[in-house]
Amino acid sequence: MAQRLAAWTQRTKRSALQDMLELTSGPEYISFGLGLPSTECFPAEQLAISAGEVLLRQSDPLQYGPPTERLKRQIQLLMSERGVTCSTSQIFLTAGAQQGISLLARLLLDPGKTILTEEVTYTGFLQAVEPYQPRILTVPTDPVMGIDVEQAEKVLQTGERPACMYVIPSGHNPLSYTLSREKRQRLAQLAADYEVPIIEDDPYGFLAYEDSEIPAVKSFQPDWVYYVGSFSKILAPGLRLGWIVAGGEIVEKLSIVKEAADINTRTLTQQITANFLQKDEFTEHLQHLRQEYRSRRNSMIDHLYTQMGDYASWTTPSSGLFIWVRFPESVDTMELFRESIATEKVTFFPGNIFAVNESQMAASSVRLNFSFNNHDKIEEGITRLSRLVNRHRK
Ligand SMILES: Cc1ncc(COP(=O)(O)O)c(C=O)c1O
Known part of the structure; x- marks a missing residue:
């Protein structure tokens, strides 16, 4: 079968990490992995009204x-x-x-x-x-x-x-x-x-x-x-x-x-x-979204600061949905990820998956999404992550 496909496809493979993230989508996991927007913030009712107007009144x-x-x-x-x-x-x-x-x-x-x-x-x-x-x-x-x-x-x-x-x-x-x-x-x-x-x-x-x-x-x-x-x-x-x-x-x-x-x-x-x-309503929606994400971002940063402030570093993002957290170079975040799946059940992306070539800076960093989870989940997720990281501190 592979022989019939274009040559470039033979070098591609699904990343093991993607498989892992799918396997870990159950409710016992807290996900800081994917870049998902907040489900609660979708303007579902307004979109339903728009859909009704479009389907019933436009040709x-x-x-x-x-x-x-x-x-x-x-x-x-x-x-x-x-x-x-x-x-x-x-x-x-x-x-x-x-x-x-x-x-x-x-x-x-x-x-x-x-x-x-x-x-x-x-x-x-x-x-x-x-x-x-x-x-x-x-x-x-x-x-x-x-x-x-x-x-x-x-x-x-x-x-x-x-x-x-x-x-x-x-x-x-x-x-x-x-x-x-x-x-x-x-x-x-x-x-x-x-x-x-x-x-x-x-x-x-x-x-x-x-x-x-x-x-x-x-x-x-x-x-x-x-x-x-x-x-x-x-x-x-x-x-x-x-x-x-x-x-x-x-x-x-x-x-x-x-x-x-x-x-x-x-x-x-x-x-x-x-x-x-x-x-x-769109202007209002966007204002609400910015407010909510700003507050989720702040919440994640507060918890990172109190729980890992002496060990990890990050910058407060002024836009987007992610915080890039750096650990000392001795920390291998791919290893951290594998352990997290088995023990603390919090998911995130190890930095190296975004590196075009291997990168030391990326290998000891993680990408955390702050938009998807509410404040309680953010606190719980960072507590779990901090427990995991503490076990790796020398
Ligand atoms: C930088 C960047 N480009 C493109 C996309 C894809 O966005 P879309 O859902 O509009 O296809 C994403 C989604 O996370 C992204 O982060």
């Missing part, structure tokens, strides 16, 4: 259909909050950010081409590019300062011209940093100077917990940055709805690639979401 929500212009206009307004001015013809609807990344990879990569990314990054991007077997150039990154833009420039100065650079500037998954305005400007400038497009993956851009929101990288360079947005973390991932903002030519090509993948983004989901966004 074609169950039909194949072109992108809903009403939704694109709402996204255009949202983009202005990220500092991006665009026309609706530059907005392309997708079935989530993951599809956005995959479609862009399909458009930008020939087999064996080079890409540039951080040494620790979102695994979904690596999965999206895997069929093209790219040569992956990495630059150092850091949970506080983020991607090393100077190093990225040094790589480009050597004459390398990657097919794209991939960045997650706000609420980075997994490192949790939010890139400064200056670094965004420099990245945007690099893209233009060296004519290397940036894929700006921004599913957390609307989840800023501090007052000042930093504009998207795209706001500094409209031509060389392809912006990828998503409703997964601000409405519900079950909608499977996201978007790309790019130039008209790219949008045209994207629609060809998208047609081959799934014909069109679900008409029903588009219309339900457009109805919901048209009401003021």
Whole structure:
């Protein structure tokens, strides 16, 4: 059977960790593993009302259909909050950010081409590019300062011209940093100077917990940055709805690639979401979400501080859904994870699964999600984690 599949599939395998996380989804486990939004925060009732309106009063929500212009206009307004001015013809609807990344990879990569990314990054991007077997150039990154833009420039100065650079500037998954305005400007400038497009993956851009929101990288360079947005973390991932903002030519090509993948983004989901966004309730919903996640973040940090403050370190994320916790280098967090499954029953992601190549910094770190659990579960989960870590303290 394997012989009939494309060559690249023979090198791929499901990670043992994914299997493990599925096996540990029972109620006795507390999960800080997956990046799930809070179930209690889904605006289920309002979406049900929108669904009723759409299904009973609009003529074609169950039909194949072109992108809903009403939704694109709402996204255009949202983009202005990220500092991006665009026309609706530059907005392309997708079935989530993951599809956005995959479609862009399909458009930008020939087999064996080079890409540039951080040494620790979102695994979904690596999965999206895997069929093209790219040569992956990495630059150092850091949970506080983020991607090393100077190093990225040094790589480009050597004459390398990657097919794209991939960045997650706000609420980075997994490192949790939010890139400064200056670094965004420099990245945007690099893209233009060296004519290397940036894929700006921004599913957390609307989840800023501090007052000042930093504009998207795209706001500094409209031509060389392809912006990828998503409703997964601000409405519900079950909608499977996201978007790309790019130039008209790219949008045209994207629609060809998208047609081959799934014909069109679900008409029903588009219309339900457009109805919901048209009401003021969305602004209220987003405010509530930010408030709730800020308080869950604070709660996790308080418990980390009281229980592990003398042993672990982290930075308070100003956006996103994760805290990146670093332990002394002697701690192997993969080992910690295996032990946790058997004893304390708290799940998290060991840092090394996000490392493009092995990384000492990542190997002794964990990614904790703070959005999914309520305050009691957060306290209980951190208590369990701390008990586990204490057993490893020398
Ligand atoms: C950085 C990043 N990009 C993309 C995605 C995928 O998002 P979506 O549900 O919109 O496909 C995620 C989901 O966790 C993510 O963290």
